[in-house]
Amino acid sequence: MKVIVVGGGGREHSLAWKLAQSPEVEEIVCAPGNAGTAAIGRNEPVGAEDIEGLTALARREGAGLVVVGPEVVLALGLADRLEDEGIPVFGPGKAAARIEASKAFSKELMEAAGIPTASFGVFDRPLDAKKFVRDRGGAWAVKADGLAAGKGVLICPDPASAEAAIAEIMEDRAFGEAGARCVVEEFLTGEEASLLAFVDGKEAVLMPSAQDHKPIGEGDTGPNTGGMGAYSPAPIMSAEIEARALNEVIRPAVEEMARRGTPYRGILYAGLMIEEGSFKVLEFNCRFGDPECQPLLMRMESDLLPVLLACAEGDLSKAEVSFSDDPAACVVMASGGYPGAYRKGDAISGIEAANAVEGVYVFHAGTALDGEGQTVTSGGRVLGVTARGGDIKEALERAYEAAGRIHWEGAYYRKDIGAKALRRMT
Known part of the structure; x- marks a missing residue:
């Protein structure tokens, strides 16, 4: 089967990497991809928000499945367009993607479904x-x-x-x-964690928990970014909280979407604020988190392709979903100046040396190949150095050892990814 992965970030590289391991996958085509995906499959210069261009690509390639990474093109209706063409697609349709595309819609849905969340107001x-x-x-x-x-x-x-x-x-x-329009909601205290599930429109299958690090600075200081690192599992999320969140958050959301005539198929991501054993939902996302996707897929032991196909076809009941007990961690390396203005085109060295560290794989995000085939920076978040280990401490040590082998002018990464997890281990 030929699979198209839409997007060009670290999430999409990790999806392509995992899908390429399936015996059923003949070729991976990434649109537009990056320097990392070019080494796994074939990149096509079609923008990740070009619905007609992506549809034409899927038709021309005879794609057996299109896997959509970014939220923007889901909110624009790519999944609906592909379904109209009879092309299997993993990702929710435009109406269902409103769960992320509109925070006001998401809060109203939580209220209607009885999902615990912060009190709020919506204003025009x-x-x-x-x-x-x-x-x-x-x-x-x-x-x-x-x-x-x-x-x-x-x-x-x-x-x-x-x-x-x-x-x-x-x-x-x-x-x-x-x-x-804006949503104003009460400020919640506690510790954030992410819970993601595969959803087929009716049923949901949980993945292990994860924790993201949004702010640019160590100690969670400075402006928010797309995410500076992640690890899985998140110790703050006990098995009891996970089970409750499935029954009190994920399933009610899926049922409410189905009741409204917009069944949800794809990844449903719940961002939770947890404090003293209780939790409230901060947000829903309609896709894999980036960089949570990287450690989650590094832990996934079962074949990803049949799970995504089962979601697309609306029946997860026979899909095998299994994950390693070994934790994984991702350290994001960014261009100097990010999330503000940053330079592009700096040559990157040391990726091969980083990949030589036991348990490590370096996922590309904002990278490109220059005219001489050299990997250069082309975005704010550049690489996601990801590692598995026997425990979270070992996974983090491996990721940081590998990150230390990679160089380009102005490279920056936080040195405290996973600090909350390590404190809970002591």
Whole structure:
């Protein structure tokens, strides 16, 4: 079978890497891919948001499955377009992808399904949003309603900073049209963790837990990014919390989507805030997290292809899903200046040496091949150095040893990925 992977980041490289291990896969085609995916399959210069171009590519290649990585093109309706052409696709349709594409929709769905979440208000006018926080006082999370590449949430310790955040999102349009509407919700304390599930429209099969690191700086300081590292499992998420989250979060969301006539098929990702054994949902995402995808797929022992096909076909009941007990960790290496302005085209060295570390695989994100075949930087997040180990400490040590072997001018990575997990081990 020929499989097309849509996207060009670290998530898509890890999907291509795992799918290429399937005996049923004859060829991987990535659109547009990166320097890493070029070594696994064939890259095609079709943009990850070009619905007609991607549909034409899938038709021309005779794709047996299209696996969609990024959320934006799902929100634009790529899955619907491919289904209209009779092409199997892994990822929700446009209506179901609203669970991530609109935070207001997501919060309303949680409320309707009885899913535990923070109290909130939804606003189309900044004056109303500012009055809401001013009247109530306290700390707030102010969120752009639409997609903002994981950066559209501003944490505000008091009403004054919340009003400034509302102005930044709704008046200054810091996140473009994503900020035409905003969600203001109570600030939750605790520790975040991610729980992802394969969903076939009716049933859900959980993956192990994971934990992301959003802020650019060590100690979770500085502006949010797409994610600076991740590990799996997350010790904060006990087996009891995981079971409760399946029954109180994932299944009710899937059932509510089906009740509305928009059955959900693909990855359903719940971001949870956990404190003293209780939890609330921060957000839903309609795709694999990046970089959570990398350690999760490194731990996955079963064949990924039949699981994705089963979701696309609407019946997970016979699919085998199994994961190693060994933890895995991913350290993201970024261009200097990210998440602000950064330079492109810097030559990268040491990837082969990093891959030689036991248990390590370096997933490419913002990379490209120059005219001489040299791997160079082409994005903010450049590489995801991922490792498995006998425990989380060993996985992190291996990832950091490998990251230390990779060099380019201005390369940056956090040195404290997994610190929360290590503290829980002591």
